[in-house]
Amino acid sequence: MTFLAEHIAVLVVIVPLMAAPLCVVMRCGVASWGWATLVAVGNFFLSIVLIQHVMTNGTIVYDLGGWEGPWGIVYRVDEVGALVVLIISAIAAIVLPYAKESIEREIPKERHYLAYCMMLLCIAGLIGMAVTGDAFNLFVFLEVSSLATYVLIALGSDRRALTAALRYLILGTLGATFYVIGLGMLYMMTGSLNMTDLASLLPAVQNTGTVHVALAFIVVGFGLKLALFPLHVWLPNAYTFAPSAVTAFLAATATKVAVYALIRLIFTVFGDVDPLESYGVRPAVMVLAIAGMFAGSLIAIYQSNVKRLLAYSSVAQVGYMILGISIGNAPAMAGGIIHMFNHALMKGSLFMALGCVFYVIGSVKLEDMAGLGKRMPLTAAAIVGGGFSLIGVPLTVGFISKFYLVQGALTEGMWPVALLIMLSSLLAVIYVWRVVEVMYFRSPAIGCEERSEAPMSLLVPTYVLLGAAFWFGIDATFTGDIAMSAAQTLLGGSK
Amino acid sequence: MMMRRKMVLRVVSKLLIPFILLFALYVQWHGDFGPGGGFQAGVIFASAFVLYGLIFGLGTLRTALPSWLTRLVLAAGVLLYAGVGVASLMLGGNFLDYDVLAHNPLHGQHYGIILVEFGVGLTVFAGIITIFCAFAGRAAADVNPSEPEQAGDTGND
Numbered sequence: 001m002t003f004l005a006e007h008i009a010v011l012v013v014i015v016p017l018m019a020a021p022l023c024v025v026m027r028c029g030v031a032s033w034g035w036a037t038l039v040a041v042g043n044f045f046l047s048i049v050l051i052q053h054v055m056t057n058g059t060i061v062y063d064l065g066g067w068e069g070p071w072g073i074v075y076r077v078d079e080v081g082a083l084v085v086l087i088i089s090a091i092a093a094i095v096l097p098y099a100k101e102s103i104e105r106e107i108p109k110e111r112h113y114l115a116y117c118m119m120l121l122c123i124a125g126l127i128g129m130a131v132t133g134d135a136f137n138l139f140v141f142l143e144v145s146s147l148a149t150y151v152l153i154a155l156g157s158d159r160r161a162l163t164a165a166l167r168y169l170i171l172g173t174l175g176a177t178f179y180v181i182g183l184g185m186l187y188m189m190t191g192s193l194n195m196t197d198l199a200s201l202l203p204a205v206q207n208t209g210t211v212h213v214a215l216a217f218i219v220v221g222f223g224l225k226l227a228l229f230p231l232h233v234w235l236p237n238a239y240t241f242a243p244s245a246v247t248a249f250l251a252a253t254a255t256k257v258a259v260y261a262l263i264r265l266i267f268t269v270f271g272d273v274d275p276l277e278s279y280g281v282r283p284a285v286m287v288l289a290i291a292g293m294f295a296g297s298l299i300a301i302y303q304s305n306v307k308r309l310l311a312y313s314s315v316a317q318v319g320y321m322i323l324g325i326s327i328g329n330a331p332a333m334a335g336g337i338i339h340m341f342n343h344a345l346m347k348g349s350l351f352m353a354l355g356c357v358f359y360v361i362g363s364v365k366l367e368d369m370a371g372l373g374k375r376m377p378l379t380a381a382a383i384v385g386g387g388f389s390l391i392g393v394p395l396t397v398g399f400i401s402k403f404y405l406v407q408g409a410l411t412e413g414m415w416p417v418a419l420l421i422m423l424s425s426l427l428a429v430i431y432v433w434r435v436v437e438v439m440y441f442r443s444p445a446i447g448c449e450e451r452s453e454a455p456m457s458l459l460v461p462t463y464v465l466l467g468a469a470f471w472f473g474i475d476a477t478f479t480g481d482i483a484m485s486a487a488q489t490l491l492g493g494s495k
Numbered sequence: 496m497m498m499r500r501k502m503v504l505r506v507v508s509k510l511l512i513p514f515i516l517l518f519a520l521y522v523q524w525h526g527d528f529g530p531g532g533g534f535q536a537g538v539i540f541a542s543a544f545v546l547y548g549l550i551f552g553l554g555t556l557r558t559a560l561p562s563w564l565t566r567l568v569l570a571a572g573v574l575l576y577a578g579v580g581v582a583s584l585m586l587g588g589n590f591l592d593y594d595v596l597a598h599n600p601l602h603g604q605h606y607g608i609i610l611v612e613f614g615v616g617l618t619v620f621a622g623i624i625t626i627f628c629a630f631a632g633r634a635a636a637d638v639n640p641s642e643p644e645q646a647g648d649t650g651n652d
Contacts, residue, residue, distance in 0.1 A: 010584075018573075018574065018578075021569070021574050022570070024566050025571075027563070027566075062590075064591055065589060065593065066588060066589045
């Protein structure tokens with residue numbers, strides 16, 4: 001047990017990282033699926049150990065190779081990091097059991113084992129981004145996860161998946177490059193890449209043009225990765241054409257981890273500088289966040305492909321997270337962090353339910369889903385449940401996030417912002433209603449009225465995630481406590 | 496294939512390939528003392544095979560290095576690298592702490608870096624071969640779609 005406690009910060013990364021090449025060695029789809037699932041579930045338990053350890057003993061600092069920071073690469077896990085690791089590994093442990101049937105239907109057989117290898121690499125990269133305390137190591141893990149993501153998206157059965165993956169490849173690489181350019185400038189000014197070290201060195205040079213430009217590059221770089229409006233153009237196609245299981249996993253994790261990285265950079269690396277205040281960028285970030293909330297929802301209303309509709313809704317939901325960051329007091333910050341967790345639950349379950357639809361009727365177009373309430377009652381109910389969460393109906397996780405956000409906005413006296421949060425929820429009502437209306441109040445097309453439900457291996461993981469979305473909506477003490485204490489740590493600067 | 500009549504190219508490349516391989520091995524194993532290391536060595540080692548593939552055709556290259564082998568090597572390199580880290584975990588150090596790999600930290604650092612760099616070399620070598628075959632196979636498939644080996648290969652890589 002002491003071994004586990006001592007090395008837990010690095011184990012959550014290397015377990016999936018080492019499991020991935022073993023999938024390639026196996027060269028068998030079913031075996032690598034079993035292996036990947038086993039690893040994902042094991043890693044989920046490791047992440048529970050990690051978060052318990054962090055909650056009881058405080059921040060973990062782990063020196064890779066025995067080289068202490070700021071010279072060596074250091075892993076540094078605090079509450080936020082541990083929560084993000086928990087999100088990623090929980091979603092992975094739910095999506096991988098689901099992936100088998102879905103991937104067998106959507107990806108050619110000889111590529112199955114490569115898909116599972118890429119899934120594990122993506123998990124390793126995302127978790128690595130959450131645990132690292134080294135700004136350059138963050139870039140390395142960003143690339144590990146992104147490259148795996150590009151491959152996973154390109155595996156989609158539709159030929160347009162290739163162009164979607166290429167577009168994401170170009171914009172994602174641009175984002176990562178911007179981050180490295182910004183980081184290079186910080187390195188030039190401070191001579192350090194360690195996050196805590198950077199935080200202590202930056203205030204001395206905070207009023208130089210180089211540091212201003214560096215921050216601009218970093219924010220735009222991660223803005224691309226997290227699909228901040230108007231840098232979101234890669235996201236809708238990537239989510240629409242990727243295989244269903246991949247979309248569920250990415251929609252629930254990838255953008256959240258990029259949001260986390262941005263939080264880490266603004267509030268830890270630039271913590272003592274307080275760039276939102278001292279550089280006066282708070283209004284700009286807030287305007288972009290709110291614009292994203294409205295633009296994403298408005299475009300979602302006019303979509304005819306439900307996967308794309310939910311993808312645009314993701315752009316809007318990312319807006320809420322960034323809004324929480326930009327308001328900048330503890331409740332709003334906690335709202336942003338808790339929404340990372342909550343959105344993972346609701347979007348994950350919605351995309352998994354859509355995967356069930358695609359599995360049975362072979363399409364996720366709105367018109368093909370007519371009468372789905374009669375044809376696939378369980379799946380349709382799951383979509384409605386997830387939709388409630390997107391709107392923010394009480395007793396769902398969406399309500400909890402918005403409650404914290406509104407509370408944060410009102411504490412600062414920003415009642416127009418609070419009003420805008422409510423208004424954007426009304427837009428969510430419209431696009432969720434469009435789907436509900438088609439599913440329940442239109443009769444199915446002639447010739448496909450028969451009832452056919454998706455297999456249990458798809459439905460059970462979907463309902464587990466949906467159940468969590470209601471569970472943490474009814475009893476939010478666990479997530480609320482972590483998010484609150486995380487927000488206070490972050491707002492306390494680098495100390 | 497195309498190069499069948501180019502006597503000079505075939506003879507010169509056959510003469511050069513052993514030296515390229517030897518140089519790659521030098522860069523690999525001397526990388527901890529001089530300039531070099533796993534990445535460079537992997538690229539140089541792969542370049543010998545790329546040259547072979549260019550002159551004697553992709554099919555011949557794939558008989559020497561079938562795709563299952565390159566993929567195995569791709570995975571083995573990563574596993575070797577991470578395996579060194581796990582070995583140091585098991586011996587009581589932090590991840591990738593080479594000090595504990597031998598009774599004396601200096602030797603430990605030495606073994607550690609050699610093994611890790613060998614892992615890098617393997618993966619980079621297999622990666623370059625895979626990329627080359629994917630692109631070359633694509634070109635061959637475009638020029639002559641009836642060549643099944645190359646066309647099938649690109650689908651897999």
